[in-house]
Amino acid sequence: MIGTTGLIFNEPLLWELGAPGREAFSQPAREVPEQPVDPDLTGPGPDFPDLSELEIVRHYTRLSQWNLSVDSVMYPLGSCTMKYNPKTNERQASLPGIASAHPLLPEAMSQGLLRLIFDLEQWLAEITGLAAVSLQPAAGAQGELTGMLIFHAHHASLGRPRTKILIPDTAHGTNPASAALCGFTAVPVRSGPQGILEPQAVADLMDEETAGIMLTNPNTLGLFEANIRQVAEIVHAKGGLVYADGANMNAVLGVVDMSAMGVDVLHLNLHKTFSTPHGGGGPGAGPVCVTAKLAPYLPVPRVVQAGERLAWRSDFPLSVGRLHAFYGNFGILVRAYSYILSLGADLAQVSRLAVLNANYIQAGLKQDYHLPHDRPCMHECVFTDQRQLAHKVSALDIAKRLIDYGFHPPTIYFPLVVSGALMIEPTESETKETLDHFIAAMRAIAREAEQNPELLHQAPHHAKLRRLDEVKAARKPCLMG
Numbered sequence: 001m002i003g004t005t006g007l008i009f010n011e012p013l014l015w016e017l018g019a020p021g022r023e024a025f026s027q028p029a030r031e032v033p034e035q036p037v038d039p040d041l042t043g044p045g046p047d048f049p050d051l052s053e054l055e056i057v058r059h060y061t062r063l064s065q066w067n068l069s070v071d072s073v074m075y076p077l078g079s080c081t082m083k084y085n086p087k088t089n090e091r092q093a094s095l096p097g098i099a100s101a102h103p104l105l106p107e108a109m110s111q112g113l114l115r116l117i118f119d120l121e122q123w124l125a126e127i128t129g130l131a132a133v134s135l136q137p138a139a140g141a142q143g144e145l146t147g148m149l150i151f152h153a154h155h156a157s158l159g160r161p162r163t164k165i166l167i168p169d170t171a172h173g174t175n176p177a178s179a180a181l182c183g184f185t186a187v188p189v190r191s192g193p194q195g196i197l198e199p200q201a202v203a204d205l206m207d208e209e210t211a212g213i214m215l216t217n218p219n220t221l222g223l224f225e226a227n228i229r230q231v232a233e234i235v236h237a238k239g240g241l242v243y244a245d246g247a248n249m250n251a252v253l254g255v256v257d258m259s260a261m262g263v264d265v266l267h268l269n270l271h272k273t274f275s276t277p278h279g280g281g282g283p284g285a286g287p288v289c290v291t292a293k294l295a296p297y298l299p300v301p302r303v304v305q306a307g308e309r310l311a312w313r314s315d316f317p318l319s320v321g322r323l324h325a326f327y328g329n330f331g332i333l334v335r336a337y338s339y340i341l342s343l344g345a346d347l348a349q350v351s352r353l354a355v356l357n358a359n360y361i362q363a364g365l366k367q368d369y370h371l372p373h374d375r376p377c378m379h380e381c382v383f384t385d386q387r388q389l390a391h392k393v394s395a396l397d398i399a400k401r402l403i404d405y406g407f408h409p410p411t412i413y414f415p416l417v418v419s420g421a422l423m424i425e426p427t428e429s430e431t432k433e434t435l436d437h438f439i440a441a442m443r444a445i446a447r448e449a450e451q452n453p454e455l456l457h458q459a460p461h462h463a464k465l466r467r468l469d470e471v472k473a474a475r476k477p478c479l480m481g
């Protein structure tokens with residue numbers, strides 16, 4: 001084909017571009033006399049391609065366009081909160097005094113950075129309603145591990161270590177994994193027909209061998225655990241603690257007070273709720289928030305007010321220790337700080353819009369897709385492929401076809417309690433027009449499923465790579481597609 005009408009998918013390697021002698025920059029004319037060069041330093045250089053600057057810019061720009069990203073399309077990946085991350089937060093994180101600060105800078109020279117950590121801890125405490133915060137854990141899962149270590153330390157300090165943790169069947173997979181890593185046995189609790197926990201199910205399992213419960217509110221079905229206070233009372237009455245996985249905090253920012261719900265420990269995912277790009281395995285932050293009673297167990301070092309100054313302190317004898325080198329992933333903390341500061345009281349509006357958008361999609365799709373729990377949702381809604389399965393079209397086929405319509409697919413086959421799940425989280429960032437386009441695309445796919453299922457089995461049709469062998473792609477990845 002001559003020319004192109006859009007995305008260029010047949011991009012050559014850099015070595016196949018360019019021509020010998022071509023350069024991407026020119027050096028200024030020499031102003032000093034020529035000097036002989038040590039022969040050891042000359043000779044054939046590495047086999048780098050010879051390219052112009054424009055060839056390089058276009059090459060990488062084209063490669064970047066093969067991926068769907070939050071900056072290019074709606075990315076409704078349930079349980080992941082792929083919201084738009086305002087660029088100003090990136091700018092603040094790359095200010096030279098922040099980006100090039102060394103973690104071994106003496107305290108006297110890093111008072112501003114310590115202030116940022118101290119203030120962010122206070123703000124997260126206020127947002128969650130809990131008393132004390134450590135910003136050290138590097139991801140949600142590491143926050144969970146920290147929380148489980150705190151559970152263990154609390155029971156051990158009472159002289160009665162406990163062995164089990166209750167975990168609802170809607171939990172994210174990291175929850176039982178973190179509990180097990182800490183030596184606890186995860187005991188699943190079945191959700192009721194409404195998709196939420198029933199107090200009696202918890203009461204039947206809670207005993208004095210059980211360290212507590214680990215739940216997510218709203219849960220991974222996007223439903224609010226309305227019985228949380230009764231559940232917390234049952235757990236507390238048997239001496240247990242309540243852990244809340246706060247990865248779904250985008251639904252309840254500034255609206256729900258976690259401590260009033262009976263939560264003792266909670267982690268946040270700054271890379272989901274507080275504006276850090278994620279999804280590529282990059283750095284994250286999973287701060288842990290606790291009640292005043294559990295503050296002595298938080299990881300060290302902790303930043304404290306010492307007279308006029310802020311200082312690091314590690315002399316907390318009950319602390320679970322250190323979870324990360326230095327103080328956590330500082331760049332992520334800066335983004336969260338900037339995001340909270342720029343939104344202020346509008347943080348509650350973030351959650352209201354996230355919930356409104358998810359309900360708008362839920363209402364717009366329920367004629368065409370099976371909705372297992374037909375009641376208002378929080379920040380995400382969960383459909384299934386049940387109706388399309390009649391035409392041998394699965395959640396996977398629907399997800400792949402969405403790529404052709406210019407949307408990142410939603411999360412599929414999770415949560416595990418819903419067979420053939422399609423879990424959609426639009427976030428607060430999207431306009432009504434984009435939500436309408438998404439609904440129209442999903443409805444068009446539902447019609448295609450009836451009329452031309454083969455079209456969906458072969459999707460995506462308009463992507464760099466077509467249908468992958470998912471098993472082979474995971475076991476034998478070949479990154480030169």
Ligand SMILES: *Cc1c(COP(=O)(O)O)cnc(C)c1O
Nearest residue numbers: 079139140141172174245247284
């Ligand atoms: C994303 C997520 C986690 C894990 O967070 P990571 O930062 O990926 O370790 C835990 N629980 C829930 C509900 C999540 O959505």
